[in-house]
Every structure is written in C-alpha cells, then in structure tokens.
Amino acid sequence: xxxxxxxxxLWQVSAYSAxxxxxxxxxxxxxxxxxxxxxxxxxFANEKGGTGKSTTAIHVAIGLASRGARVACLDLDSRQRTLxxxxxxxxxxxxxxxxQLPQPVFDVFEQESQxxxxxxIAKLEADSDFLIFDTPGRDDPxxxxxxxxxxxxxxxxxxxxIDFDLMGRVDAENFKVKKLSFYAELMWEARMARARADxxxxxxxxxxxxxxxxxxxxxxxxxxxxxxxxKRAGFRVxxxxxxxxxxxxxxxxxxxxxxxxxxxNLGTAHIVARQELRELVSALALPEFAQPxxx
Numbered sequence: 575x576x577x578x579x580x581x582x583x584l585w586q587v588s589a590y591s592a593x594x595x596x597x598x599x600x601x602x603x604x605x606x607x608x609x610x611x612x613x614x615x616x617x618f619a620n621e622k623g624g625t626g627k628s629t630t631a632i633h634v635a636i637g638l639a640s641r642g643a644r645v646a647c648l649d650l651d652s653r654q655r656t657l658x659x660x661x662x663x664x665x666x667x668x669x670x671x672x673x674q675l676p677q678p679v680f681d682v683f684e685q686e687s688q689x690x691x692x693x694x695i696a697k698l699e700a701d702s703d704f705l706i707f708d709t710p711g712r713d714d715p716x717x718x719x720x721x722x723x724x725x726x727x728x729x730x731x732x733x734x735x736i737d738f739d740l741m742g743r744v745d746a747e748n749f750k751v752k753k754l755s756f757y758a759e760l761m762w763e764a765r766m767a768r769a770r771a772d773x774x775x776x777x778x779x780x781x782x783x784x785x786x787x788x789x790x791x792x793x794x795x796x797x798x799x800x801x802x803x804x805k806r807a808g809f810r811v812x813x814x815x816x817x818x819x820x821x822x823x824x825x826x827x828x829x830x831x832x833x834x835x836x837x838x839n840l841g842t843a844h845i846v847a848r849q850e851l852r853e854l855v856s857a858l859a860l861p862e863f864a865q866p867x868x869x
Contacts, residue, residue, distance in 0.1 A: 613699035623711025628656035639676035646698035664828025781814030
C-alpha cells in the first residue's frame with residue numbers, strides 16, 4: 575500500500591530537483607558554446623490564467639520596439655497563442671492599411687522538445703536586444719526552463735487573494751502571510767540556482783494588475799500581504815495595468831496604446847492607460863532602455 579501523504583512533498587522535491595538540473599544543464603550548454611545569451615530575456619510567467627500576462631507582454635514588447643529596441647517574442651502557449659495571434663493581426667493590419675508600425679520578430683513554440691526550444695531561442699536572440707517570452711497559464715516544463723534563463727521574470731497577478739494564493743498563504747483572520755506557496759518557492763529556488771551557477775540574480779517583478787475594482791480595505795490588505803511576501807520571497811512589486819475594455823478591442827487589429835496616431839481620438843481613460851504603460855515599462859528598469867518614454 576502506498577502512503578499518499580508523501581505525494582505532495584515528493585512532487586515538490588521532484589520539481590525542485592528539476593529546476594536545479596535545468597539551471598545546471600543550461601549553463602553547461604552555454605559554457606560549451608562559449609557564450610551566454612546576447613539578448614535580455616524577459617519572461618512573463620504565472621501558472622494562473624486571466625491575469626493580464628499576454629496583454630502586458632505585448633504592450634511591453636511594442637513599447638520597447640517603439641523606442642528603437644530590437645525586440646523578439648516567443649509564445650510558449652501553443653494552444654491559445656495570444657501573443658502570436660496579436661502580433662500576427664498587427665502584421666496583417668500594416669499590410670492592409672499600408673502603414674509601418676514598430677513590430678517585433680515573433681514566433682510560437684509548438685512544444686516539440688527542449689532542443690527545439692533552444693534552437694528557437696538562439697535564432698530569435700541573435701539579433702535582438704530583448705527576447706520576450708509569454709508562457710502558458712498553467713504548470714509547464716518549458717515555462718520553467720525559460721524562467722531559469724530569465725534576466726527579468728515578470729509575474730502579473732490580479733488584486734485578489736485567489737490570485738495571491740498562488741504566491742503565498744495568508745491567515746484567514748488577520749491576513750498575515752503564513753508561508754510561501756509552491757510557485758513562489760519554485761521561483762525562489764530557480765533564482766538561487768541561477769545565482770549559484772553564474773552569480774546572476776534574476777530580477778523578479780510582481781505586477782499588480784486591475785487595481786480599481788477592489789474595495790479600499792481589501793486593497794490595503796492586499797498591499798500589506800504583498801509587501802510582506804516580497805521581503806520573504808525576494809521580488810519587487812510594480813503597479814501593472816488596470817482592466818480596460820480597449821485592450822480587448824484592439825486585439826483584432828493588433829494595435830496597442832503605443833500606436834496613438836492610428837487610434838483616432840483618445841478619451842481620457844485611454845490617455846490614463848498610456849501613462850500606466852509608460853510607468854510600467856520604466857519600472858521594469860531594463861538595461862540600455864532603462865527609462866523608456868513612449869511617444
């Protein structure tokens with residue numbers, strides 16, 4: 575008879591071991607090639623869907639490209655392909671309207687093998703300043719692999735204790751953080767393994783998206799809980815994007831808030847959203863383009 579009480583513990587140990595092996599294998603692979611990644615890797619990752627991960631990845635990519643950065647994007651979600659489809663729509667809009675827009679190079683990973691993933695990464699980063707990954711909203715071995723390669727790891731969450739539970743467990747009475755959840759522990763382990771491997775610290779950024787629908791007291795509880803958890807897990811907290819209808823409306827055309835010359839008359843809400851995007855990209859503190867100003 576198997577003792578099932580050890581199941582979750584064994585699964586966590588297995589996952590931790592997989593992260594260590596992934597990091598170690600990665601740096602042996604890079605050492606054999608005699609170089610490390612040229613592009614700055616920005617990985618958008620969250621095992622929960624519906625947090626604005628793809629929307630944020632797309633707008634950051636276009637925001638950087640609009641400032642002259644060479645940007646490549648790889649969509650690891652071969653089912654939904656949100657980032658890939660968005661940029662595909664953008665390419666079609668440029669052809670249909672005969673206009674030029676800042677456009678990253680983009681591709682989708684079909685989940686074939688890690689070797690194939692490494693080939694795509696090498697190809698995309700060869701002529702790029704930034705390589706942006708959009709990962710599935712679920713546990714995925716390839717998402718864990720690219721997380722170990724990240725220079726900047728971005729985890730968007732909604733201002734909800736349902737979303738927060740992925741990161742940490744809170745006391746039901748006082749909302750104090752009791753412990754890290756599995757995902758936060760896994761990311762912590764990945765960062766520590768990377769630091770031991772080459773001395774690099776992955777900059778882990780948690781984006782608080784969609785803040786405006788919360789009652790003030792609950793929002794303060796979230797603020798306090800995230801601040802407490804950030805000290806224990808080692809991530810930075812950055813304001814993200816509020817939920818706005820325009821993000822969904824722009825998907826068919828592939829346009830973004832960066833493309834104001836092609837959006838017609840912008841209302842006040844759209845202007846505020848553009849400012850949020852400016853502040854978000856700036857807060858990521860990326861190299862060379864550390865303070866992007868969207869025009």
